[in-house]
Amino acid sequence: MKLFSSLLILGAVFFADVLAVPSPCPLVGPAFPWPTPSSTNKRLDTARKKLSALLEPIFNAANGSTNSIAVQAFDTFNDSPLFQWSYTADNLDTNLGVSHVDQNSVFRVGSVSKLWAMYLFLAEAGMDTLSDPIVKYVPELQSAVPGDAINSVQWANVTVGELASHLAGVGRDWNPSMTQMGFPVLQPDEVPPCGNPVPCDRTQFFDGLLQRHPTFPISATPAYSNAAFQILGYALEAIKNDTFENLFESQLVGALNLSHTFYATPSPSLGVIPQGQGADFWKMDLGDENPAGGIYSSANDMAALGRAILNNTLTDPLTTRRWMKPHSHTSSLAYSVGAPWEIISFPVPRLIDLYTKSGDIGSYSSILALSPDHGVGFTILVAGTGGHAVVAMVADLVAQTILPALEYIAKDQARVRFAGTYSAPSGGVNSSISIATDFGPGLRVTNWTSNSTDMFQSLATLRGANDTSQITIRLYPTGLETPGNISFRALIPPDLGLTPIGPFTGSCITWVTVDSFIYGGVGLDEFVFALDDNLSATSVSPRVLRIDLQRQYRTSE
Numbered sequence: 309m310k311l312f313s314s315l316l317i318l319g320a321v322f323f324a325d326v327l328a329v330p331s332p333c334p335l336v337g338p339a340f341p342w343p344t345p346s347s348t349n350k351r352l353d354t355a356r357k358k359l360s361a362l363l364e365p366i367f368n369a370a371n372g373s374t375n376s377i378a379v380q381a382f383d384t385f386n387d388s389p390l391f392q393w394s395y396t397a398d399n400l401d402t403n404l405g406v407s408h409v410d411q412n413s414v415f416r417v418g419s420v421s422k423l424w425a426m427y428l429f430l431a432e433a434g435m436d437t438l439s440d441p442i443v444k445y446v447p448e449l450q451s452a453v454p455g456d457a458i459n460s461v462q463w464a465n466v467t468v469g470e471l472a473s474h475l476a477g478v479g480r481d482w483n484p485s486m487t488q489m490g491f492p493v494l495q496p497d498e499v500p501p502c503g504n505p506v507p508c509d510r511t512q513f514f515d516g517l518l519q520r521h522p523t524f525p526i527s528a529t530p531a532y533s534n535a536a537f538q539i540l541g542y543a544l545e546a547i548k549n550d551t552f553e554n555l556f557e558s559q560l561v562g563a564l565n566l567s568h569t570f571y572a573t574p575s576p577s578l579g580v581i582p583q584g585q586g587a588d589f590w591k592m593d594l595g596d597e598n599p600a601g602g603i604y605s606s607a608n609d610m611a612a613l614g615r616a617i618l619n620n621t622l623t624d625p626l627t628t629r630r631w632m633k634p635h636s637h638t639s640s641l642a643y644s645v646g647a648p649w650e651i652i653s654f655p656v657p658r659l660i661d662l663y664t665k666s667g668d669i670g671s672y673s674s675i676l677a678l679s680p681d682h683g684v685g686f687t688i689l690v691a692g693t694g695g696h697a698v699v700a701m702v703a704d705l706v707a708q709t710i711l712p713a714l715e716y717i718a719k720d721q722a723r724v725r726f727a728g729t730y731s732a733p734s735g736g737v738n739s740s741i742s743i744a745t746d747f748g749p750g751l752r753v754t755n756w757t758s759n760s761t762d763m764f765q766s767l768a769t770l771r772g773a774n775d776t777s778q779i780t781i782r783l784y785p786t787g788l789e790t791p792g793n794i795s796f797r798a799l800i801p802p803d804l805g806l807t808p809i810g811p812f813t814g815s816c817i818t819w820v821t822v823d824s825f826i827y828g829g830v831g832l833d834e835f836v837f838a839l840d841d842n843l844s845a846t847s848v849s850p851r852v853l854r855i856d857l858q859r860q861y862r863t864s865e
């Protein structure tokens with residue numbers, strides 16, 4: 309309950325902030341270049357203290373917390389965490405496992421295994437494989453004789469990518485669980501021969517799976533499937549002619565130099581093992597279903613995975629961008645599904661997408677969350693009685709404290725790097741531009757003169773606006789960079805003179821306006837800054853004007 313009330317207070321302040329700010333309607337993507345937070349940054353320190361103060365009363369012995377937890381936030385510039393916090397509950401089996409939880413303590417990560425598996429898959433087999441039919445790699449599915457639409461998955465039409473993004477319409481599991489509670493008596497050949505405690509072997513898995521009915525037609529709606537990731541594991545084995553376990557150990561654990569991540573059950577002495585059923589869940593063998601839910605890892609190693617993804621360590625930047633996209637919506641506006649990303653859209657205070665994967669297995673619950681807009685992420689690992697609810701609520705607290713701080717730091721660093729007045733050399737043409745940061749996203753252009761012409765006036769005329777007060781210009785980084793130059797695009801939101809009353813009048817249409825005014829083949833909204841060795845701007849080219857304007861004034865740090 310304490311957690312809920314903290315959230316409500318935070319939420320109320322938070323959404324009041326959001327509502328107070330008029331929407332500049334930015335694009336999806338970063339508002340500033342990635343922040344490079346130093347561990348001594350004051351804003352970050354304040355956020356860390358606030359987050360600790362929110363976590364401490366929830367996880368403490370006086371409150372009888374029965375959940376052990378390791379939390380870490382990280383970025384790609386620092387090897388050490390941006391935030392780390394852990395709590396050791398009283399209910400640990402310290403004869404078997406650790407007696408003190410820290411950032412190296414090993415938890416089961418449940419379905420976050422799917423993210424490990426998919427990263428390995430992309431690193432080894434590439435993005436193009438996702439459009440292949442799965443039957444190309446799995447002979448049991450190739451030879452399956454399809455039945456009718458209601459009774460059988462049309463395997464010949466399922467792609468690798470649809471399995472990875474829960475869009476194949478295949479059953480959730482092939483691991484039988486329910487006892488007879490009013491269900492009809494099964495024929496002997498309907499009783500699954502395996503599952504718990506002995507995992508099904510490959511033959512048993514396909515024998516069972518091929519009898520399962522589809523949940524939906526292919527590519528109808530996302531419906532979660534563990535079986536899909538067991539199949540992807542087999543596909544990767546066929547593509548690489550090696551076992552998934554070997555590939556996992558050499559191409560992930562080895563390549564990323566991880567010391568606390570395991571495919572097979574490691575020594576319990578490394579693990580966070582709650583009393584009661586904890587030991588059973590710790591050693592529960594998922595067999596070939598491991599790519600869907602069997603992996604063990606620590607907060608430090610989950611952070612290493614997150615850094616590797618953000619930093620394009622095992623996949624090239626284009627593959628990473630293609631991977632980190634939604635493949636379908638859910639019925640929640642704030643929640644989309646990728647391969648197998650669970651994408652949470654989050655207003656801090658502009659809309660950002662967090663690319664996450666969470667997991668639950670027995671006493672263990674976990675999440676890895678990445679913000680591609682900030683180059684940061686966080687992980688939460690829990691062992692105890694609270695399950696997914698604890699992870700979800702702590703994730704809210706981390707997202708609402710750390711991410712706004714990083715957005716602030718990104719803005720502050722962008723101000724130092726880019727803000728000021730840029731002008732043509734004296735004696736030349738009368739051209740200048742002034743750039744600042746304000747309450748909103750992106751760099752704000754406050755004044756813009758070209759050869760004695762006020763460009764705000766020119767834009768007002770182009771837009772059919774009555775006066776320049778209706779014109780705002782904000783610059784956003786495009787991600788296009790060369791050594792020494794960085795490109796931005798300006799967004800100049802059109803004023804349609806409409807009061808938002810519904811989804812059409814209220815929707816954000818700036819993405820349609822990018823590059824819409826072109827002069828001599830160059831977009832009026834294209835800006836390139838030249839940078840010095842410290843990545844601070846020395847000049848800017850509003851490229852449509854074919855001129856470099858030199859930076860005159862730098863705001864103080």
Ligand SMILES: *[C@@H]1O[C@H](CO)[C@@H](O)[C@H](O)[C@H]1NC(C)=O
Nearest residue numbers: 383384385386387615616619
């Ligand atoms: C990220 O990549 C850059 C350049 O490739 C490298 O210098 C940096 O050390 C990497 N960061 C981490 C945390 O691996």
Ligand SMILES: *[C@@H]1O[C@H](CO)[C@@H](O)[C@H](O)[C@H]1NC(C)=O
Nearest residue numbers: 441443454462463464465466
């Ligand atoms: C679906 O699979 C069948 C059987 O291989 C094939 O004939 C058909 O062209 C496929 N349909 C699509 C849209 O791929």
Ligand SMILES: *[C@@H]1O[C@H](CO)[C@@H](O)[C@H](O)[C@H]1NC(C)=O
Nearest residue numbers: 545546547548549550551552
């Ligand atoms: C590798 O290929 C050989 C020959 O086709 C096959 O016998 C073996 O099972 C394959 N190994 C794996 C791990 O797929």
Ligand SMILES: *[C@@H]1O[C@H](CO)[C@@H](O)[C@H](O)[C@H]1NC(C)=O
Nearest residue numbers: 561562563564565566567568
């Ligand atoms: C791998 O990690 C160990 C410590 O865990 C460290 O001593 C070693 O230098 C690392 N190697 C590489 C290549 O990063």
Ligand SMILES: *[C@@H]1O[C@H](CO)[C@@H](O)[C@H](O)[C@H]1NC(C)=O
Nearest residue numbers: 728729740741742754755756
């Ligand atoms: C920018 O324009 C504003 C009016 O819009 C004016 O008050 C201000 O002095 C100008 N600043 C510069 C540096 O030209």
Ligand SMILES: *[C@@H]1O[C@H](CO)[C@@H](O)[C@H](O)[C@H]1NC(C)=O
Nearest residue numbers: 736737738758759760761855
């Ligand atoms: C500036 O404008 C004047 C006319 O107002 C024109 O003669 C001149 O060529 C322009 N200069 C540049 C560099 O475009």
Ligand SMILES: *[C@@H]1O[C@H](CO)[C@@H](O)[C@H](O)[C@H]1NC(C)=O
Nearest residue numbers: 738739757758759760761762
């Ligand atoms: C430059 O142009 C601006 C905008 O037209 C004008 O206000 C300003 O006086 C001009 N400065 C010079 C030195 O001509």
Ligand SMILES: *[C@@H]1O[C@H](CO)[C@@H](O)[C@H](O)[C@H]1NC(C)=O
Nearest residue numbers: 772773774775778803804805
């Ligand atoms: C421009 O001004 C006219 C007359 O005052 C008004 O009718 C019109 O709505 C205004 N247009 C915009 C876009 O504000």
Ligand SMILES: *[C@@H]1O[C@H](CO)[C@@H](O)[C@H](O)[C@H]1NC(C)=O
Nearest residue numbers: 839840841842843844845846
């Ligand atoms: C970069 O920063 C360092 C340290 O603040 C400073 O000594 C150096 O002059 C700066 N270089 C440039 C090109 O501004």
Ligand SMILES: CC(=O)N[C@H]1CO[C@H](CO)[C@@H](O)[C@@H]1O
Nearest residue numbers: 309310364365366368370371
């Ligand atoms: C919900 C609850 O019991 N919260 C308490 C947890 O422990 C701290 C410190 O012991 C108290 O201040 C909270 O009220």
Ligand SMILES: CC(=O)N[C@H]1CO[C@H](CO)[C@@H](O)[C@@H]1O
Nearest residue numbers: 792793836837838839849856
């Ligand atoms: C396209 C562009 O603006 N390129 C610039 C990159 O930076 C150098 C100086 O560092 C400029 O001379 C180029 O014009």
